Amino acid sequence: MNLTSYTNYALRTLQMAALHDPNLLRVDDVAKVHRLARPHIVKIVHQLGKAGYLETQRGRGGGFRLARPADQIIVGDVVRLTEGNLDVVECFNPSKNTCLLSGICRLSFAIQDATAAFMAVLDGLTIADIAANRDELLERSRALGKA
Numbered sequence: 372m373n374l375t376s377y378t379n380y381a382l383r384t385l386q387m388a389a390l391h392d393p394n395l396l397r398v399d400d401v402a403k404v405h406r407l408a409r410p411h412i413v414k415i416v417h418q419l420g421k422a423g424y425l426e427t428q429r430g431r432g433g434g435f436r437l438a439r440p441a442d443q444i445i446v447g448d449v450v451r452l453t454e455g456n457l458d459v460v461e462c463f464n465p466s467k468n469t470c471l472l473s474g475i476c477r478l479s480f481a482i483q484d485a486t487a488a489f490m491a492v493l494d495g496l497t498i499a500d501i502a503a504n505r506d507e508l509l510e511r512s513r514a515l516g517k518a
Contacts, residue, residue, distance in 0.1 A: 372489050378453040380405060381415045382446065382501065385424060389441040389502035390509055395434030404512045422452055441502060447494035459486050 383405055388396050402412045416435050419425040426438040437444070451457075458464040459482055462473045473479070502508065 372457075372459065372486070374450065374454060377411075377415065378450055380407060380411065381419060381453045382449060382498075384412065384415050384419065385437070385441075385444060385449065385498045386502050386508070387512070388425060388435065388437045389498045390505055390512075392437050392441065395428060395432075395436050397434045418453070419449075424449065437498070441499035442497050444498040445494055446496040446498065446501065447490050449498075450490070450493055457486055457490070 380401075384401050387401055387404070398409060398412045398416055401407075401416075402409045405412075416425060416427060420427045420435065420438075423438055424444055425435045427433070427435045456464065458467075460479060462468045462470040462476065462479050463483070463486075470476070470479075
């Protein structure tokens with residue numbers, strides 16, 4: 372499995388919001404710590420806000436914070452939101468499948484099982500879990516930029 376950098380930074384954005392909860396976090400702070408372009412984080416915050424994971428406050432002194440408790444945000448759900456369909460191989464998507472072995476291929480069945488196992492691990496993980504070592508994460512973030 373290979374998740375996109377967009378998904379990685381969406382999870383990192385939620386993680387940082389959990390570290391600063393209930394205070395507002397600025398897009399510029401996330402961009403600086405992760406060395407990303409501001410528009411990239413703006414896009415992530417917008418999507419996470421629309422999905423109900425973040426609440427945003429516009430204007431001077433604005434920013435964003437978690438819209439619900441970190442222990443109620445499931446990592447697997449965020450991955451599904453940001454990745455969309457997890458069609459690891461062509462035969463997972465019936466509308467694009469040209470494989471002649473569909474339905475009988477043991478490799479396809481094994482990859483389906485592996486994908487389900489991967490997502491099961493992420494479904495057992497919350498944003499609170501990935502922010503649990505708060506002090507270490509904040510110390511490293513401060514070393515990288517403003518946290």
